[in-house]
Amino acid sequence: MKILLLGSGGREHALAKKLSESYHCDTLFTAPGNTGTQQYGTNLDVSINDFQGVRTFCIEHHIDLLVVGPEEPLVNGIYDFMQQTNEAGMKYWDGIVVGPSKNAAQLEGSKDFSKKFMQRHQIPTAAYASFTAENFEAGKTYIQQHSLPVVLKADGLAAGKGVVICEDHATALSVYENMIQQAQFGDASKKVVIEEFLSGIELSVFVLTNGSDYQIIGHAKDYKRIGEGDTGLNTGGMGCISPVPFADEAFMQEVENTIIQPTIKGLQEEQLEYNGFIFFGLIKVGQKPYVIEYNCRMGDPETEVVIPRLQTDLVALFAAMHNGTLADVNINIDHRAAATIVAVSSGYPEKYEKNKPIQGLNEASGREDVIIFHAGTALHNNQMVTNGGRVLAVTALATQLQEAITLSKQTLSAISFNGMYYRKDIGYEFL
Structure with a gap:
């Protein structure tokens, strides 16, 4: 192909x-x-x-x-x-697309849409309300009466940075005003979803579906905050581990029964055409999983740990998704743990500089149990340089999670560029 x-x-x-x-x-x-x-x-x-x-x-x-x-x-x-066709009703292009339709992609494209979808299909999630400029004052009252902490989310796409957890009402009101009246995230924050804070531990589960059948291809835990101990600003992701230690067979069965299966059934009932990945952003509260968010694609850096552990042929999976045999596929997962740690540019997730020469890449490469994924790099005059906020994701696989994390950090210690930063506590809850 x-x-x-x-x-x-x-x-x-x-x-x-x-x-x-x-x-x-x-x-x-x-x-x-x-x-x-x-x-x-x-x-x-x-x-x-x-x-x-x-x-x-x-x-x-x-x-x-x-x-x-x-x-x-x-x-x-x-x-x-x-999928568009010409006047004769023939498709311009007759290949396979891995991804949902525009309507189905609203599961990620609109927080309000996804929350309403979950309500319609009795999928466990945090209580919420949505507000725009038209009912701005009602939103302020809602915040003032809300228990703390309170979570504010830009309704649309905001590059993973549109979620703010506020510890007091004054901060929440300020964030709310910035999102709607100051257009902090542009059109993405024309509508703001305000929801209850759920206390627990997060994880992500990844599914490939054709809208009727599905296969779970892995789960992972992402670390969004820039600072160690999960402090500071949200980023696109500073590291990830897979598998998630507490996601045992009983917990994953609960995820399937209460979240994945009702979601797939909801897609069918609402005739939302879906041929691709669903990213279930979950939180474990007590022993129960709740949905924080849907994404309509694989995550980043979750992909860098889930895909290396997936031993089933990915193209064959896509073909099965397309031809209706997805339910018959055997999913094989590497028994080893995977950890990825992201090296970022100084200043990220805010202002940062590019074109910093990267040293040590060749020396750090070559091991079968380590993969260095490029996230924001470029080649200038045969010299690898930085070209983004997140520059490299170093994934290591090992029998034990601790070994994988240590190996990833050891590899990163051999790589350098001016202002390079990475979190040294990825996976800290499980060590």
Whole structure:
């Protein structure tokens, strides 16, 4: 098969590696890709939101499979665009898209939509209310009467930074005003979801579905805060571990029964076309799982631990998703633990500089149990340099989680660039 992968981060590097290893992958293109993805195929100068350019390339190069990495093109409707037909009723392109329809992608694209979906299908989640500029004053009253802490979420996409946990009412009111009246997150915060704070421990579960059948392909725990001990600003993710130690068979059965199966049934009942990944962002409260959020794609850096542990052929999984045999596939997971730690630029997640030379990459590479995924790098005059806030994700696999974390940190200690920072406490709750 000829495959086109959309995206340019660490997630796409991990997916490109996995796709290229498939017996079914003949040719792999990544648009726009990064210095990591080009190890496994050809990078293209095509934007993830240039739908016409993507479709034209798929037609001209006889692409069989389009794998959409990031959320933005999915929420913007690339799945629907690729299904379009001409006046004769024939599709412009007749390949497979891995991703949900625009309507289904609202599960991630709108916090309000997803909360209402969960309510309709009795899926456990935090109590909430939504507000806009039109009922702004009612939102202020709601906050003032709300128990603390209180969680404020920008309704739309905000690059993983649109969620604020407020410990007092004054802070909550200020955040609320910034989101709606000062457009802190642009259109994403025209509507704000205010919800109760759930106290527990978070994890993410990843499913591949065709809207009727599904397969769980792994679970992981992400670390969003910039500072050790989960302090400071939210980021796109500072590290991740898999599997999650407390996600035993009984807990995962509860997740399936109360969350995954009702979600899939909800997709069917509401005729939401879905052919791709669902990311269930969960929190364990006592012994019960609750949904914090849905994502309509794989996470980053969760992909960098889930996909290396997945031993089933990923392209074969996509084919089974498409042809209706997904329920018959055997999912094989590496028994080893995986840990990834993200090296970021100084100043991230706020202002940071680029083009800092990266040293030690070659020396740190070469081990079979360590994979260095590129998230924000570029090649200038044969020198690898930084090109983003999150620069590298170093994944290590080992028999024990402690070993994997130690190996990832040891590898990172051999790599350097000006202002490089990484958390040294990833997985701290389980050590």
